[in-house]
Amino acid sequence: MTTSTEPTTGPAAAPDRTAGGPGASGTSQASENSGAAYALSHLDALESEAVHIFREVAGEFERPVILFSGGKDSIVMLHLALKAFAPAPVPFALLHVDTGHNFPEVLDYRDRVVAEHRLRLHVASVQEFIDRGELRERPDGTRNPLQTVPLLHAIETNRFDAVFGGGRRDEEKARAKERVFSLRDEFGGWDPRRQRPELWQLYNGRHAPGEHVRVFPLSNWTELDVWQYIAREKIELPAIYYAHTREVFKRNGMWLAPGGWGGPKDGETVQERQVRYRTVGDMSCTGAVDSDATTIEQVIAEIAASRLTERGATRADDKLSEAAMEDRKREGYF
Amino acid sequence: MTTAATTSTAGAGTGAADEAAGRLLQDTSLLRFATAGSVDDGKSTLVGRLLHDSKSVLADQLEAVEHASRSRGAAGPDLALLTDGLRAEREQGITIDVAYRYFATPRRRFILADTPGHVQYTRNMVTGASTAELAIILVDARNGVVEQTRRHAAVAALLRVPHVVLAVNKMDLVGYSEPVFAQIAEQFTAYAASLGVPEITAVPISALVGDNVVTPSEHMDWYSGPTVLEHLETVEVDHDPAGDVARFPVQYVIRPQTAEHPDYRGYAGQIASGVLRVGQPVTVLPSGRTSVIEGIDLLGQSVRQAWAPQSVTVRLADDLDVSRGDLIVPADDAPATGQDVTATVCHLHDTPLRVGQRVLLKHTTRTVKAIVKEIPSRLTLDDLSPHPEPGELVANDIGRVRIRTAEPLPLDPYALSRRTGSFLLIDPADGSTLTAGMSGDAFTGAAGAVRAAAGDTAQEDGWDF
Numbered sequence: 191m192t193t194s195t196e197p198t199t200g201p202a203a204a205p206d207r208t209a210g211g212p213g214a215s216g217t218s219q220a221s222e223n224s225g226a227a228y229a230l231s232h233l234d235a236l237e238s239e240a241v242h243i244f245r246e247v248a249g250e251f252e253r254p255v256i257l258f259s260g261g262k263d264s265i266v267m268l269h270l271a272l273k274a275f276a277p278a279p280v281p282f283a284l285l286h287v288d289t290g291h292n293f294p295e296v297l298d299y300r301d302r303v304v305a306e307h308r309l310r311l312h313v314a315s316v317q318e319f320i321d322r323g324e325l326r327e328r329p330d331g332t333r334n335p336l337q338t339v340p341l342l343h344a345i346e347t348n349r350f351d352a353v354f355g356g357g358r359r360d361e362e363k364a365r366a367k368e369r370v371f372s373l374r375d376e377f378g379g380w381d382p383r384r385q386r387p388e389l390w391q392l393y394n395g396r397h398a399p400g401e402h403v404r405v406f407p408l409s410n411w412t413e414l415d416v417w418q419y420i421a422r423e424k425i426e427l428p429a430i431y432y433a434h435t436r437e438v439f440k441r442n443g444m445w446l447a448p449g450g451w452g453g454p455k456d457g458e459t460v461q462e463r464q465v466r467y468r469t470v471g472d473m474s475c476t477g478a479v480d481s482d483a484t485t486i487e488q489v490i491a492e493i494a495a496s497r498l499t500e501r502g503a504t505r506a507d508d509k510l511s512e513a514a515m516e517d518r519k520r521e522g523y524f
Numbered sequence: 525m526t527t528a529a530t531t532s533t534a535g536a537g538t539g540a541a542d543e544a545a546g547r548l549l550q551d552t553s554l555l556r557f558a559t560a561g562s563v564d565d566g567k568s569t570l571v572g573r574l575l576h577d578s579k580s581v582l583a584d585q586l587e588a589v590e591h592a593s594r595s596r597g598a599a600g601p602d603l604a605l606l607t608d609g610l611r612a613e614r615e616q617g618i619t620i621d622v623a624y625r626y627f628a629t630p631r632r633r634f635i636l637a638d639t640p641g642h643v644q645y646t647r648n649m650v651t652g653a654s655t656a657e658l659a660i661i662l663v664d665a666r667n668g669v670v671e672q673t674r675r676h677a678a679v680a681a682l683l684r685v686p687h688v689v690l691a692v693n694k695m696d697l698v699g700y701s702e703p704v705f706a707q708i709a710e711q712f713t714a715y716a717a718s719l720g721v722p723e724i725t726a727v728p729i730s731a732l733v734g735d736n737v738v739t740p741s742e743h744m745d746w747y748s749g750p751t752v753l754e755h756l757e758t759v760e761v762d763h764d765p766a767g768d769v770a771r772f773p774v775q776y777v778i779r780p781q782t783a784e785h786p787d788y789r790g791y792a793g794q795i796a797s798g799v800l801r802v803g804q805p806v807t808v809l810p811s812g813r814t815s816v817i818e819g820i821d822l823l824g825q826s827v828r829q830a831w832a833p834q835s836v837t838v839r840l841a842d843d844l845d846v847s848r849g850d851l852i853v854p855a856d857d858a859p860a861t862g863q864d865v866t867a868t869v870c871h872l873h874d875t876p877l878r879v880g881q882r883v884l885l886k887h888t889t890r891t892v893k894a895i896v897k898e899i900p901s902r903l904t905l906d907d908l909s910p911h912p913e914p915g916e917l918v919a920n921d922i923g924r925v926r927i928r929t930a931e932p933l934p935l936d937p938y939a940l941s942r943r944t945g946s947f948l949l950i951d952p953a954d955g956s957t958l959t960a961g962m963s964g965d966a967f968t969g970a971a972g973a974v975r976a977a978a979g980d981t982a983q984e985d986g987w988d989f
Binding site: 227228229230231232233234235236237238239241242245246248249273274275276277278279359360363366367373386387388389390391392394396397398409410412414415418 | 551552553554622623624625626628632633635647650651654655762764765766775776778779780782784785788792793794799821823824831833834835848872884886888889942943946947948950954955956957960
């Protein structure tokens with residue numbers, strides 16, 4: 191999944207990215223404003239910041255893990271981790287919290303990526319908790335809120351001390367106040383009172399035994415940044431992110447895909463539409479949007495023109511209440 | 525990159541993108557800025573208007589604001605609610621220090637550190653300003669420069685935010701009077717300049733009406749300068765790192781030890797300041813061992829040089845014992861190392877900082893034990909008056925401290941490098957972040973003078989203004 195814009199054989203033999211840049215190839219600094227010659231693009235700045243965060247965690251924690259759902263944000267996280275530690279392998283395992291309501295394309299993608307990069311994958315299965323009677327199915331059939339218990343169980347049993355999440359501050363207002371290093375108590379809970387001020391690029395990851403730290407390397411990215419970066423880095427995504435024909439039915443103003451999870455109900459009619467997904471989560475509450483975008487350029491154009499946020503357009507669980515995300519975060523959700 | 529396999533973008537490769545998407549794919553620059561001011565100054569309204577008028581507020585967000593406005597009895601949408609707090613904050617009567625907002629125009633991407641002005645204003649603004657390249661300070665045109673304005677200017681100067689914008693708000697309530705604006709701008713500029721703020725831009729605005737926030741005012745034809753957003757879009761933030769000291773804190777050692785890379789040994793880190801070049805003689809601190817930069821890998825591409833704040837991997841010509849916490853610097857431009865730190869601090873935590881307290885000091889990628897030896901003075905930000913020997917610093921206090929560290933540290937004066945001149949004090953018992961520190965003198969003496977005195981800051985006493 192990782193590519194660079196030019197073929198490379200290894201770091202030492204790689205082409206010179208700054209050729210023609212300041213002093214890079216012996217050319218004089220033509221720019222009168224020499225600062226501009228050293229400018230970083232917004233994507234370069236965000237990439238550098240995220241890589242710095244990955245390396246801080248590698249340097250300071252014993253057992254980090256990357257939450258990997260097969261969604262675009264976790265795919266971008268993995269891509270950044272691969273770049274941060276090359277030519278060595280990523281020093282973290284992956285953790286997938288599996289609701290049991292997965293898009294098959296996303297599971298295929300997950301398994302391919304794990305094999306390709308020889309990664310270690312942990313799966314925390316919501317279905318197993320339901321089968322054991324430790325979780326109960328909700329009346330509405332959605333399993334997103336049920337992920338918290340298996341997630342915390344996996345963190346505890348594997349003694350993960352740092353857990354990378356793909357959350358972005360632009361997603362939602364409870365996330366807007368989230369730290370890059372977010373301390374969780376021994377119950378996985380998020381206490382706004384205990385959040386530490388973050389100054390400069392000094393991240394404080396100290397924690398007591400049993401506590402862990404959620405780390406959000408994409409904190410400062412927006413949805414558009416993520417897509418621009420996917421385009422720039424030519425990162426492969428599961429095909430459901432692009433327009434395709436699918437059977438869907440309408441619920442709460444969203445196009446949901448029918449499946450074993452319980453849709454459609456009586457009175458909901460299935461039809462074929464050309465859709466794509468803006469986010470990828472549990473099938474029961476992740477909506478598709480009508481779309482003609484079959485290329486990443488077209489996806490970016492559609493997002494830029496959209497008048498809805500990605501959560502507003504595609505996440506039923508965040509429509510529950512004004513503080514739905516805040517409440518789930520405090521209980522230990524992503 | 526060798527760990528990488530090349531794949532193509534799903535569904536891509538069907539010809540050129542249309543023109544609009546092409547523009548959207550272009551890289552722009554990134555500006556991090558902070559706002560300071562209280563609700564009374566109209567800060568939330570200004571932030572709401574920047575987001576709203578730059579079309580960064582989407583329909584579902586606006587709908588939520590309209591809903592909340594109605595349920596609170598307001599007639600129209602209250603843009604201040606766009607930056608409203610969490611339920612936990614309201615219920616517990618606390619304020620989470622900084623909320624981050626994101627918006628973009630075709631010219632630039634913005635990260636706004638929005639700090640609440642009314643509660644815990646000093647530590648909030650210090651936090652927001654620490655990463656900001658620009659700070660917007662609001663004043664009410666009816667009140668002019670008040671105590672709080674001076675405090676905000678002092679924090680911006682202390683944190684060395686390179687660009688300051690004075691937004692003189694509520695111009696509609698003073699009849700859009702040019703003399704009122706000119707007098708406030710002059711007074712503020714003189715004060716901020718005396719603190720060493722290098723660049724100040726004053727803009728007369730009405731956040732409520734929208735004058736000069738995003739679009740030029742129709743009421744102030746005497747003002748020909750930029751609107752707030754125009755200034756944010758065009759202010760020059762890429763200063764020349766070639767003039768800065770080069771500093772490279774080692775985060776992590778990359779040693780694949782694979783068949784493909786049996787001998788690769790790279791030092792991963794983010795360049796904190798300045799420019800690194802292949803062939804450059806370097807010193808590794810604190811050991812003092814020297815070598816030469818053999819290669820720089822910029823996330824998969826070999827480059828001849830790299831600069832702050834790029835994340836790179838540096839390879840040295842010699843096999844030295846380099847590990848996390850070490851600092852790689854040019855052999856001819858190394859900072860002094862020492863165990864005595866004199867610094868200006870902002871205390872952040874609700875329990876006070878006391879003389880004799882044992883703490884951890886985190887500087888770049890190194891954390892060492894330390895003890896607070898002295899608190900020579902506390903500073904009142906309103907008038908910058910020092911209060912000698914306060915004994916302790918409580919939350920939101922700014923003060924001078926002397927710290928003894930268990931190991932020598934290569935601290936630069938903060939005036940020389942924000943990244944390698946800053947540190948945190950951490951509670952060793954529970955890991956809380958206690959205090960933010962800036963090494964060396966508080967306000968400008970010229971940077972050159974600060975640099976000359978960098979070696980013996982322990983002897984320097986009191987305030988430098």
